[in-house]
Amino acid sequence: MTTIQVNKESDGIFPDNWKKCIGTGRLGLALQQEYLEHLKTVQQEIGFSYIRGHGLLHDDIGIYREVEVDGEKKPFYNFTYIDRIFDSFLELNLKPFIEIGFMPKLLASDDQTIFAWEGNVTPPNDYHKWESLIKAVTQHFIDRYGLEEVLTWPFEIWNEPNLVNFWKDADKEEYFRLYQVTVNAIKSVDPAIEVGGPAICGGSDEWIKDFLTFCKNENVPVDFVSRHAYTSRPPHKVTADYYYQELAEPDKMLHEFKNVRQMIKESEYSDLPFHITEYNTSYSPINPVHDTTLNAAYLAKILSEGGDYVDSFSYWTFSDVFEELDVPKAQxxxxxxxxxxGHVRKPTYHLFAFFNRLGSKLLYRDDQVIVTEKEDGSMVLIAWNLVMEKGEEFNRSVDIHLPLGEGKYFASSQTISETYANPWKVWQQMGRPRFPTKAQVETLKQSAIPLFESAQYDVMGEGLTLDLSLTKNEVKLIEIEAVKDESETYPGLDDSLIDSY
Known part of the structure; x- marks a missing residue:
């Protein structure tokens, strides 16, 4: 049994950096109906500020084309699809966190690609044409959306260039050249546009040191540093359908956040913003851990503490409408x-929705509890019981004493666990239908609703103690507010006259 005493006088702040940005698959997916339906719900119930995805310059968006004029091939820039996509984002109060990449085929220096949708990961075959393309894209955004709006959009150069799969040979010097040409092209349109990188992934933080040193030595602009973070170890089994990995403890990710923040502080750019533009448990889009309640309980500490070290951290991704390894093969x-x-909310969705209910005043926080206060004086807390061991009996009991004044209070809770709001388990019980019927999808949606409970408490001056018992991988949201009792305004009210009551 753990006992927690919450201090009302705490002056801590809980930042909302966890919801500053959300990831998406390639931008071309935004032309699909279900994608937009998912995004609309996510914005209504969570409400992110930015969205980041691959493929701005991929051929399915069609920005870069070449036409023949008088026997000469000349660039033609087509913004039909990207305008439609960015319009859709902005209508949902999402600003683009722009990732510059991948290479249009007509500008590619080689044929190396990544993903089923063949994103080209090679340098440009003509840096002058690349420079002209970047200027044209940047200027078009300003022409369409206005300079004031575009100045709020960060421009990140490439994606994970330290990995050979994402940048030919993981050539650091060639990436620095790409960065220099690209940032100068963007800044030539307007020097106030924010540009950064290097968007690395994995344990290559020396890349960041070298990147900042390069920017300093070559007088290349840099307005923010970006990195990715995943905590899965190398796979121990890979099948046609699934990719199985063990996870490190959540502290590993927080350590990476903290380590890079310290690295920036010790550099010539000590005040630069630091963005995690991708993070999750596993880096594979076919790892079943993403569908589980474990994933939610695991990430609770990341959401709770990550904002202490980074200016934003972007969960990868908001929707399973995603095609890196081809069209998804099953529900x-x-x-x-x-x-x-099918619009089925997964456990981690509810984790984010729960965190969206928290207040901005931080009253208490530890490895498995966060307690906050809202401006109206109501208290909101989230408790979780992460269990990474196999087995069933890993319950955890905790008493949380809240400093409430005398009076009546209404408390409501929502719970996700291995039993509640676990559609993955229900899908297993169904026999794992790859392509469920409409009726089965409706059942899964019903099974994805958190357990709701409520109570009224009469506090007599000593505050309120909540006795919680959390099951394996349970995440519980509790909201407490003062009761304004209006029962006396109903003449003749007498519930005892109702049969059974």
Whole structure:
């Protein structure tokens, strides 16, 4: 049994950096109906500020084309699809966190690609044409959306160039050249546009040191540093459908956040913003852990503490409408998404929705509890019981004493666990239908609703103690507010006259 005493006089602040940005698959997916339906719900119930995805310059968006004029090939820039996509984002109060990449085929220096949708990961075959393309894209955004708006959009150069799969040969010097040409092209349109990188992934933080040293030595602009973070170890089994990995403890990710923040502080750019533009447990879009309650309980500490070290951290991704390894092969396939196919909310979706209920005043926080206060004086807390060991009996008991004044209080709770709001388990019980019927999808949606409970408490001056018993991988949201009792305004009210009451 753990006992927690919450201090009303705490002056801590809980930042909302956890919801500053959300990830998406390639931008072309935004032309699909289900994708937009998922995004609309996510914005209504969580409400992120920015969205980041791959493929701005991929051929399915069609920005870069070449036409023949008088026997000469000349660039032609087509913004039809990207305008439609960015319009959709902005209508949902999402600003683009722009990732510059991948390479249009007509500008590519080689044929190396990544993903089923063949994102080209090679340098440009003509840096002058690349420079002209970047200027044209940047200027178009300003022409369409206005300079004031575009100045709020960060421009990140490339994606994970320290990995050979994402940048030919993981050539650091070539990436620095790409960065220099690209940032100078963007800044030539307007020097106030924010540009940064290097968007690395894995344990290559020396890349960040070298990147900042390069920017300093070559007088290349840099307005923010970006990195990715995943905590899965190398796979111990890979099948046609699934990718199985063990996870490190959540502290590993927080340590990476903290380590890079310290690295920035010790550099010539000590005040630069630091963005985690991708993070999750596993980096594979077919790892079943993403569908589980474990994933939610695991990430609770990341959401609770990550904002202490980074200016934003972007969960990868909001939806299972995602095609890095081709079209998803089943209802639950280990996809990154908060939202599963068919509009089925996964456990991690509810984790984010729970955190969206928290107040901005931080009253208490530890490894498995966060307690906050809202401006109206109501208290909101989240408690979780992360269990990474196999087995069933890992319950955890905790008493939380809240400093409430005398009076009546209404308390409500929502719970996700291995039993509640676990559609993955229900899908297993159904026999794992790859392509469930409409009726089965409706059943999964019903099974994805958190357990709701409520009570009224009469506090007599000593505050309120909540006795919680959390089951394996349970995450519980509790909201407490003062009761304004209006029962006396109902003449003749007498519930005892109702049969059974």
């Amino acid at each position: 639950f396939h280990g996809g990154f998404g908060l939202m599963g196919l």
